[in-house]
Amino acid sequence: MIEFISVTKRYPNGAEALKNTNLCIEKGEFVFLVGSSGAGKTTILKLLYRELLPTRGTIKVLGRDVVKLKKREIPFFRRNMGLVFQDFRLLADRNVYENVAFALRVIETPTREIEKRVMESLELVGLKGKVKSKPSELSGGEQQRISLARAIVNQPAIILADEPTGNLDPDTSIDIVNLLRVVNLRGTTVIMATHDQEIVDRLRKRVIEVEDGEIVRDQLKGGYRHEA
Numbered sequence: 001m002i003e004f005i006s007v008t009k010r011y012p013n014g015a016e017a018l019k020n021t022n023l024c025i026e027k028g029e030f031v032f033l034v035g036s037s038g039a040g041k042t043t044i045l046k047l048l049y050r051e052l053l054p055t056r057g058t059i060k061v062l063g064r065d066v067v068k069l070k071k072r073e074i075p076f077f078r079r080n081m082g083l084v085f086q087d088f089r090l091l092a093d094r095n096v097y098e099n100v101a102f103a104l105r106v107i108e109t110p111t112r113e114i115e116k117r118v119m120e121s122l123e124l125v126g127l128k129g130k131v132k133s134k135p136s137e138l139s140g141g142e143q144q145r146i147s148l149a150r151a152i153v154n155q156p157a158i159i160l161a162d163e164p165t166g167n168l169d170p171d172t173s174i175d176i177v178n179l180l181r182v183v184n185l186r187g188t189t190v191i192m193a194t195h196d197q198e199i200v201d202r203l204r205k206r207v208i209e210v211e212d213g214e215i216v217r218d219q220l221k222g223g224y225r226h227e228a
């Protein structure tokens, strides 16, 4: 369902963030994207949600050739994806309910359907009781759970999480990753870029390691570091 064929990404300043990369991810997989800072993880995720276009190569997501998407098709295409970021990216002036509902309002969902889906998403992340809170009134872990609720409210086929535990303590990080596992068990493909060695070693999922814009390891049930 996700395929990179000979993908190269060069930024305008000449930095080659991805070099002739091939990659295939099937529906329902849980994949850790690991590698040191600057390796190219975020670039891969941005190419997947069409924030960036590749310099060369083909990217296929859910049967679509991402490079060929027309501008007006991009919002519709992105509804298939839930995004989670290290810095949460919640709307500071909106409460929890509105932050999660926002993604549905954009696509003209009936009010009653919005309410049902928002409450289901908040229930899944365990924060139904916080609908009226502002993000600033929540802990980091709670804010990330809200952003996860927002990511799943459209029932996307794919979740892309870019260092979602990067600002959280170890216990809270495990909570977030366990929620991603629950979402994955319901059939959603999850791709998570991370530096978190403990989590990667604990979960034993597929690990794709990137180094200097190249995939240097692709291992089923892998750990953070390659064992001989």
Ligand SMILES: Nc1ncnc2c1ncn2[C@@H]1O[C@H](COP(=O)(O)OP(=O)(O)O)[C@@H](O)[C@H]1O
Pocket: 011, 012, 013, 015, 016, 017, 035, 036, 037, 038, 039, 040, 041, 042, 043, 044
């Ligand atoms: N907007 C940009 N302009 C120029 N270079 C960039 C830009 N974004 C990332 N890079 C470079 O591309 C490489 C990969 O970056 P990135 O994908 O963000 O890595 P990671 O997420 O693994 O830390 C790095 O060398 C980085 O400096």
Ligand SMILES: [Mg+2]
Pocket: 041, 042, 043, 162, 193
């Ligand atoms: Mg990054």
